[in-house]
Amino acid sequence: MQQQNLTLFDPFEGMRFGNRICFLCGTGISLDHQTPVFPAWLMEEYGFGELPLRLLDQSVVAHQDLKIPCCPHCQAHHLAPLEEKMRQAVKGGVAALRELDEQLLFQWLGKMFYGTLITELIKEQDPLIKPEYAVSEQPKMLMKFQAFYRVLQSLRVPMQFADFIPCSLFIVEVDASAEPSRFEYRDELSTMMFSLRLDNALIICCLLDNGIIQQSMHRVWAEIEPRVLQPIQAAEFSARVFYSGYLFNVIPDYLLRPVKPTDDHVVMDSLIDDITNVIFNPWDSSAYAKMLAMYWARWGITAQDILRDPQEPMSMLFSPEGEFIQFPQIPGLEK
Incomplete structure (x- = not known):
């Protein structure tokens, strides 16, 4: 049994x-x-x-x-x-x-x-x-x-996952006082991306990448994780993660170890074919700008605004020098 x-x-x-x-x-x-x-x-x-x-x-x-x-x-x-x-x-x-x-x-x-x-x-x-x-x-x-x-x-x-977790998870703290919205939900079937905003907590997840997106964004995430983001910054970070999911180009394979009659759980191993497949497709600033514009639509920022400098798409998270922006100036709302 x-x-x-x-x-x-x-x-x-x-x-x-x-x-x-x-x-x-x-x-x-x-x-x-x-x-x-x-x-x-x-x-x-x-x-x-x-x-x-x-x-x-x-x-x-x-x-x-x-x-x-x-x-x-x-x-x-x-x-x-x-x-x-x-x-x-x-x-x-x-x-x-x-x-x-x-x-x-x-x-x-x-x-x-x-x-x-x-x-x-x-x-x-x-x-x-x-x-x-x-x-x-x-x-x-x-x-x-x-x-x-x-x-x-x-x-x-x-089930025990041998040396991986199937997903990339990000839990972002958002300044809920800056926006009345308590709940937001977004998913994307083809890229298996999912996000939930619950009050001041924003959960973003790629459900099938074995944590590779999180590893690829470790420097950005190390800067973001301890901070409280403004809603426009949280939207930008979501766009970055969702776009990474769009670029992710492999499907993990999962292998069940043989189960013995005395076992009380199963062990799952995973393989990713990174020899014949490129893990991430090349970054395209134009495609990213279109996605970011969807996330920034409530602030009236367009893809054209984002790409005024094609070499440096607009960011509310980091300055061109790579410094975190503590108080982002939203276009059209500057003093």
Whole structure:
């Protein structure tokens, strides 16, 4: 029986997605066995349950109505305990979130990301409007999501990652007094990027890079982590991380070590093919400026503004000499 509990489920084999199969263990269930993608306590605390979310097939659903199939056992024994730990950590703010085991935070963000993903996959079986780029018709994307689901199984199966964590995590402290917004949410399916703003805590995550983006940004992050950022600075840092996810060019491969009858957990190893693949595509200032302009739209800053000096895109974080900007001067709001 113990051996069976350590068996991973893979819904991507045969594309076993539907409203009658538990998203986490594959057990057949009835239609009323569902769990919200975004936890009820989070929607209640930040009041975004009724806000609309547009899916790839152009259908619109309220966040509170976005649900995924989940058996009672997985709900009670795996999701509920995780949500309670996260609820307590969110109440504790930035310090409590930074003290969390990164694997727990990865699981929590990953469950929300994956819940949105399988909603898209189920929708593609009967779409309102057929998406231009259906997820189920993109082999490379499916390979990436399958790899991600393999490590997300750590939600259900006790799992130890040998010498890595599947994601890059950044928890930024934001000056919440500078902006009334308590909650912001952004995700990007193709790059597997996810971010949440919860009061003064901004969580940014690339869910499938084995920490490589965090390693590549270690100098910038060492400067940012101890500071309290202004909202425009936090937006810039988000854009930098999301753009790094856009440039990330490899898919980690995950290998399960053989399980012995006496084992009480599984061990996952990882390989990245960095011989035949370039890990990061080349940086393109024009593409980065377009992304940054999206994050800075509320301040009226355009891509043209950002690229007035093509060799040195505008930054609210660092001066041209590389010094951190303590009090950024926002264009149009200067004294």
